[in-house]
Amino acid sequence: MLCYNPAPEMLFNRAVVFLNKHRCALSYAEHNCRFSVAPMLDWTDRHYRYFARLLSRNTLLYTEMVTTGAIIHGRGDFLEYNQQEHPVALQLGGSNPSELAHCAKLASERGYDEINLNVGCPSDRVQNGRFGACLMAEPELVAECVDAMKSVVDLPVTVKTRIGIDEQDSYEFLTRFIDIVSAAGCQDFTIHARKAWLSGLSPKENREIPPLDYDRAYQIKRDYPQLTIAVNGGIKTIEECQGHLQHLDGVMVGREAYQNPYLLASVDSEIYGDSTPTVDRRAVVEAMVPYVERHLANGGRVNHVTRHMLGLFNGLPGARNWRRTLSEKAHLKDAQPQLLLEAMAHVGEPKELELN
Structure with a gap:
């Protein structure tokens, strides 16, 4: 095998040129959220997001879920990010409208491009804090949270949810949730195309065992054409993304974008039609x-x-x-x-x- 060993000064000169050429070219509004990397606890931190941005200029990047309690009461800066990460969305975990509004305002002041409310995480810790997937059973509360955040920021306030929880997994259950939350002003939903079991399955099992139902997300888009609908769950290839985009506004990729990050290098050309070389x-x-x-x-x-x-x-x-x-x-x-x-x-x- 040939050894790759350029001079150090060449490495850093090339690095500077590369960074200047590959900073995000599109604004949040321009990139239209066709492709995003899912918020993943302990994975999508600011170091990963900086790395991911080098691979794709246009992908929307999400933070790990950050709870309102951590932001308001925690030690450290839980809103820290690199400016090169734009477009970048903050995912919040919480169910207190005033606390969510306070954190959304802080995030807006820090320059985030979107505020996303977690209504999809099924872990026991999250349920004990009364947020995550269990909030699907309380759409009125989710609507209050959305309304409170929208009242203090001009940013898009979006929701990431599941198709159902436990035995509440009918299409009518999902549409009632969409009806109530969208009436509060949420126009953008990312739907993890699995229901969540709030007891009996671990968070990892909830990402693998409940069967995927992409058609449920497709039907939501048909029934709510005025809303922006993206799908998440089990997506591994650019070809699968392109297939989903025949029916939906966006796709969100999780584990595959982390474990096989070079997937992101094809996003700009294959999803956004960007002619910049891979x-x-x-x-x-x-x-x-x-x-x-x-x-x-x-x-x-x-x-x-x-x-x-x-x-x-x-x-x-x-x-x-x-x-x-x-x-x-x-x-x-x-x-x-x-x-x-x-x-x-x-x-x-x-x-x-x-x-x-």
């Missing part, structure tokens, strides 16, 4: 080196960032060595940003392989 994996790695340097300078650790990048070279020769190098070394106290370049040296494109 970004090269190596250029992305080079661009992440100065980002990791800044993170270290602010007291962070290399693995805070690199843990999100393990799947970048999936399918290429040397991908296992890339993952192993980062997994074994990035958590060490003396790990440096150049570890990314060391790990990348193990990866070869097919054309770079020597035939024995």
Whole structure:
């Protein structure tokens, strides 16, 4: 295998050029939310979102769910993000209208592009806090929350929900929820095309066991053509996204966009018709080196960032060595940003392989 070992000054010059060329080109309104990455706890933090933005200029990125209690009472800045992440949406967890309005106003002042209310998470912790999927049973309360947030911000206030909960999974149950919440001013719904079991299944099982019903989301769009409807759940390929977009306004991809992040590199051309050349994996790695340097300078650790990048070279020769190098070394106290370049040296494109 040929070794990839350009001079350090070349790496950082190319990284600067890359960042300047690939910052988000479209505003929130212009990109029209055709493709987004789902909010995923412990995964879609600001480091992942910075990395994802290098792969796609137009994808709408969501934060992890942030509770109103964390923002109002927690220590630390739970609204922190990188300016390069735009368009970026904040997903809030909560059910107190005044607290949600307060947090939405703070988010608006910080420059977020959208406020999304979580009405889809089924975990016990979330239910105990009276938010997430259990709120599907209280559409009037969700409507109050939406109305309170819309009264203090000019941003889109959207809702991510399920097709039902427990035994309440009829189409009539879903349409009643849509009717009441949309009447409060919510025009954008992302529908996870599985119902949620509020007891008996773990959050992981709730992402896999309840059967997918994309037709339910399609029917909502047919019955509510005035609303913006996106679908989430089990979507793994660009071809599947394109199929859903024949029926809906948007698609939201979760685990696949995290575990196989180079999927995002095709989004701009295949979903948005953007003629910008597809970004090269190596250029992305080079661009992440100065980002990791800044993170270290602010007291962070290399693995805070690199843990999100393990799947970048999936399918290429040397991908296992890339993952192993980062997994074994990035958590060490003396790990440096150049570890990314060391790990990348193990990866070869097919054309770079020597035939024995």
